[in-house]
Amino acid sequence: MSTVMLQEVRERISKELDTVVDFWLKYSHDKEHGGYFTCIGKDGKIFDELKYVWLQGRQVWMYSRLYRTVDRFHKPEILEAAKAGGEFLRKFARVSTSNGQWKCAFCLTKDGKAVKVQRTIFSECFYVMAMDELGRVTGDKDMQLEAEQVMEQLIYWVRVDGSGLGRPQLLGDVPTNSMAVPMMLLCLVQQLTEGRDQEVVEKYKELSSWCVQQVLQHIQRNGTAILENVSPDGAELPGCQGRLQNPGHALEAGWFLLQCSAQREDKELQRAAIDKFVELPYQCGWDQEHGGLFYFLDVDGHCPTQLEWNMKLWWPHCEALIAFLMAYSQTKKPELLDRFFQIYEYTFSHFPDVKNGEWFGYLSQDGKVAMDFKGGPFKGFFHVPRCLYMCERILDDLLGSSS
Template structure:
């Protein structure tokens, strides 16, 4: 018999006694608003720029904990601190969310894609839910409608692609829309929500999933066909696996066991494809045909890829009881906890080299903030508590 109780406790303890205290202690910019995310191993700030994805994600994390775990005054205060800063500085005159600000909130990088808007919608939806603030609800809906408006041309005027030569669509857009729409279910009419969820599940599981190989492709032609080029052959294992637990959540809500089983199959196929048989861990990027990937960091081992895999496997096992799911869970658990977690200084490392050695000692930066680690710890805790 698996000891689910001690696993649940391991995740709960790591979340509440290690990871969240790290961000509470080091990341809040009480002087100028928002959060610092560029933190070294010991939590010291090494860059004060503020990246909109990470600012919004941190608002979401503290709002989520307040809503789903415990109504701690400090969590509400931290969420409000970020939300107020972002509402004041985060958007241009048309309501598009910037990519980066300086410490004081002056824009540094244009609103060049819709993911800033996605995370804003997530953050302000959850913050509106816990605060009851009408303005936050309006910010959430405006950001969400922005995402829907821009989803077919996510970079708009900032796209570097020459129009009409090689049209592609990216898995990132429908997968994040699936998760985002579930996050916003309390704000959306049920028929609208169902229509969006139907369309995203259909697109992810039809256009991006290669039925013969059972792999999730990162980019496909508009009709779902494959393109023989760097971008067309790209497999991003972490993205594919994260998309599958989003799909599992939607399917579980609808009691659609067939889609749950298909999603679990895809997770296991990706793991078999992307596991480094020599050094362990999952590759960051791969080429579907085994050609050299264009990303020079392709063989690094990243925190979020392994954490999203733990969530997908824990959820998949809870929903199906499949032994192959459990076997993979144990393998990933042993790898991730022994290499990414930092019991000495707290939180998790983000970047390992192929051999599994720490490559950068940072705990946060331009891409790593208070999001994947706490969300995964919370979700895994809840899966094992339910088991």
């Protein structure tokens, strides 16, 4: 019976992926200036022409990955779509900063003028993802080189000296291990090393271990909670920042660690990933009253100060689907598959827009659509298709067929 259900889920997911790819191909491309519009209304109408760099990079990566690894997307149209974003990024994303260095912008005008530069590493991270994956499909050596160079810069900012990011040094601004940073670098290491020579794998081996260890530091409270921010030596931080939980983010870390544990054949890491980064965030994060995963929680039960704390966002559900399905595929424990079905049920009955395609991103606590756009400053062609793509591949493995 479970096989029949898995087969049905696989069909639904695969059809959904086609719909989502079509949506972005149809509505997001700026034929005039290149790159992608990302603020897209429920029916595909562009409601703002700003181009967010995280989302440009992610979209380039997603098209390229689909082109490279999924037969039905290995077609010129998808490759051209990826290239259009890659060219725009290379032309406009980098901005000179006052210290004589550069950063990637956070946001650009439609014709590529920088609107905002963040003092964090994430624009650069998505730039690396885009360049590496697009480089793989175009065979462009310069892109590959650029990905590696920006990666070196990222490692320098994170592990040697972050002052180039432009944040002032303030006495009260204590050093923090924010989970996003080692998670993101771990993701990049997996990107840069996948299928590459042993030499490349060796080059990033120590970094990979460091990232895993930094992510594992977020297991706190005697192993009963994942906290989003800890001190650099893994102690709990005071106040709201220290008590913050982001279940979707922990679940995403969970499947990053699961991928890592599979590559290394590390059973202990697999167990930590499942027990701590998959099970715990679900247990604390699932809304018993209305279903769905909360966005933010406070480990001591205070009300988080983020106004959106109780909203149900699309991406934590995407990460949860990947995490539980991957955990099941590695262990075959039926309770993990049960959870996957539970999250699948909530996700597919709440987020997809049956009428116009793609998914709504933001629901109120009780599951009503609170914001009806398909793309916005933080929602692009990434979490939904990545989830559908990952789940489709895992399901194909489980079902013993290859698409």
